[in-house]
Amino acid sequence: MDKAAIITVENVYKSFPMGTGEFTALKEVNLTFGEGEFTGIVGPSGSGKTTLLNIIGSLDVPTKGKAIVMGRNINDLTQKEAADLRNRYLGFIFQTYNLLPVYNVYENVELPLLLLGMPSKERDTAIRQALDWVGLSDKIESRPAQLSGGECQRVAIARAMVKKPKIVLADEPTANLDAKNSHHILRTMEALNRELGTTFIFATHDEKVIRYLRRKVSLEDGKVVADQSMKTQ
Amino acid sequence: MVTLKLAYKNIIGAGLRTWLNVVVLSFSFVLIIWTQGLYKGMNQQASRAMKEMELGGGQFWHPEYDPYDPLTLEDSHGPIPEELQVLIDKGEAVPILITSATIYPDGRFQTVQLKGILPEQSILGLPTGSLRNGQELPVLIGTRMAKSANLDIGDYFTIRWRDARGVFDAIDGKVVNIFRTTVGAVDRGQIWVPIDRLREMLGMPGEGTIVVIGKDTVVPEKAGDWVFRNLDYLLREIAEVIRTKKVGASIMYALLLSMALLAIFDTQVLSLFRRRKEMGTLMALGMTRGMLIRIFTLEGAFHGILAVLVGAVYGVPLLIWFEKNGWPLPDYADDFGMALGNTLYPIYGAWLVIGTTLLILLAVTIVSFLPTRRIAKLKPTDALRGKIS
Structure with missing residues (x-):
């Protein structure tokens, strides 16, 4: 583990109602994530990767156990406090990019800063810097529909990184990309992790991603079956 | 401020969908103001004409007078009264004596109201000055009466009446x-003669049926x-x-407004469904x-604001044009029972415009808010998966 723990997951269970019974997506999960980690939660579909990511991202709460993110217990947060936690400390990258279609690249990246209430001058500097990191400074006026999949995901990375969050949660970020774009994206995220010390946690089963990880947590049927440090390329 | 900015961007970004709603809403907005x-x-037009030609600043009625019951005319x-005579002498009121009569133009007979009025009066807009001269009985009539009795200036016709003692008498008038007026009540079925002559004819010296007060005259208490x-x-x-008439019109524009609001409601519901991932x-x-919730409600409310702006672009010149040139009325408008004339001039007061604008903005905001209540129960994980909780 790197440095101080910023995420602690203790004995977490998560169940969902299913028909007349319920489906348990996570069982007795205990994990700690430190600052500056580049970690993957790996496992087949239905193993509970996204559920765990959602709990860490305060988008969901455990059925049992507790998850502490940036010193705050997710279970105890109100809807507003959870939104505030996400706003200040967390960045999200989604498999389908989730860019807002009516906004251009600049406006999409600007969104988290607007929510933070950053003054416009600082905002402009931060947006241009973030777009510079992902190599899209020449596309600020483009709408998502005018970009390729790889470019869209780079915009999503810029949007997640623009506020320099402590933690970035990426759910299958390369699933919709070809090999070339996947490597480009991963190298970008790796560079940002090294440069800014941001903790990256991926939910993935993509071998291309796994090759970049420094730590791999394997999930199977909602249980952690392995937690290992990795030798990166 | 952020929500306002995002809502504005979303609504403008939605393109044609927004503008269709806006245009439909602006139609109802302009139409409501136009009809109102x-x-x-x-x-105002009818009231003004009636005040000018018939009502003055109010009327004193003989206690027996009932305009809806011609049979009371005999006794009314x-x-x-002295208080009114003072005003009449000062030219601040005019007496009118009314009785029933029968006229015989071209050998036909027609029942009319025979009205005596002071030829010198200036309280009502009737051209009574023309009743001043002549040995014969001068008669003033309106165009409608002239048309129905087939009379023209210079024509003679027989008038028959019953005097105070119940004796029938007749004279040629x-x-x-012939005067033209929008007020049918002083024209249709009425003939005007000098009041002194009528008093003589009826044997009712110094009497009257009603006294019309001037519009600036101080009304005596008794x-x-x-x-x-x-x-x-x-x-x-x-x-x-x-x-x-307003109730009828209200139904029409309530329907129109409902259609516009339904379009916005529909857009909102569709938006919530389509934009779950975005949420x-x-x-x-x-x-x-x-x-x-604020963003989605504001997006809906912006439809109203844009509709007001779009409506203003074509509505203001259109309404001003109508205010200046009026709305030509067909000939049968005379039968509406109101003193409207040939052209109806709409009046758009500031309160009418402000009130209608506020009403539409409020209705649009409520309609936009209603579907967004579902967001209050929305789980982020469901929304990201494209589900509405």
């Missing part, structure tokens, strides 16, 4: 003038047992007609449900 202005104009006359009828009372029928993303970025 027409009714306001109708009311009497000496004019000469049409000395005038014998005569009853004062103010303008509210005298114009109540016009107000009732306008109210009835999930915004929540992941740190937006609260309250902010999301």
Whole structure:
């Protein structure tokens, strides 16, 4: 583990109602994530990767156990406090990019800063810097529909990184990309992790991603079956 | 401020969908103001004409006088109370003596109201000055009466009446003038003669049926047992007609507005359905449900604001044009029972415009808010998966 723990997951269970019974997506999960980690939660579909990511991202709460993110217990947060936690400390990258279609690249990246209430001058500097990191400074006026999949995901990375969050949660970020774009994206995220010390946690089963990880947590049927440090390329 | 900015961007970004809603809403907005202005104009035009030609600033009625019961005319006359005579002498009021009569133009007979009025009066807009001269009985009639009796200036016709003692008598009257007015109540079925001559004919010296007060005249508190009828009372029928017409029009524009609001409601519901992922993303970025509700409600409300602006672009010149040039009325408009004339001029007051604008903005905001209540129960994880909780 790197440095101080910023995420602690203790004995977490998560169940969902299913028909007349319920489906348990996570069982007795205990994990700690430190600052500056580049970690993957790996496992087949239905193993509970996204559920765990959602709990860490305060988008969901455990059925049992507790998850502490940036010193705050997710279970105890109100809807507003959870939104505030996400706003200040967390960045999200989604498999389908989730860019807002009516906004251009600049406006999409600007969104988290607007929510933070950053003054416009600082905002402009931060947006241009973030777009510079992902190599899209020449596309600020483009709408998502005018970009390729790889470019869209780079915009999503810029949007997640623009506020320099402590933690970035990426759910299958390369699933919709070809090999070339996947490597480009991963190298970008790796560079940002090294440069800014941001903790990256991926939910993935993509071998291309796994090759970049420094730590791999394997999930199977909602249980952690392995937690290992990795030798990166 | 952020929600306002995002809502504005979303609504503009939605393109054609937004503009279709806006245009439909602006139609109802302009139409509501236009029809309301027409009714306001109708009311004022009719009231003004009636005050000028028939009602003055109010009327004192003989206690027996009932305009809806011609049979009371026989008894509804009497000496004019002193308080009113003072005003008449000062030219601030005019007496009118009314009786039933039969006229025989071209050998036909027609029942009319025979009205005596002071030829020198200036309280009403009737051209009574033409009743001043002549040995014969000068008669003043309106165009409608002239048409129905087939009379022209210079024509003679026989008038038969019953005097105070119940004796029938007759005389030939000469049409000395024909006036044109929008007020049918002083024209249709009426013939005007000098009051002194009528008093002589009826054997009712110094008597009258009603006294019309000038519009700036101070109304005496008491005038014998005569009853004062103010303008509210005298114009109540016009107000009732306008109210009835307004109800009909309200149904029409309520339907129109409902269609526009339904389009916005539909857009909102569709938006919530189509943009679930967007809502999930915004929540992941740190937006609260309250902010999301505000954004979606504001997006709807912006339809109203844009409709007002778009409506103003074509509505203002259109309404100004109508205000200046009026709305030509067909000939049968004379039968509407209101003094409207050939052209109806709408009146658009500031309150009409402001009130309608606020009403539409409020309705649009409520309609936009209603579907967004579902967001209050929305789970971010469901939204990200494209589900509505």
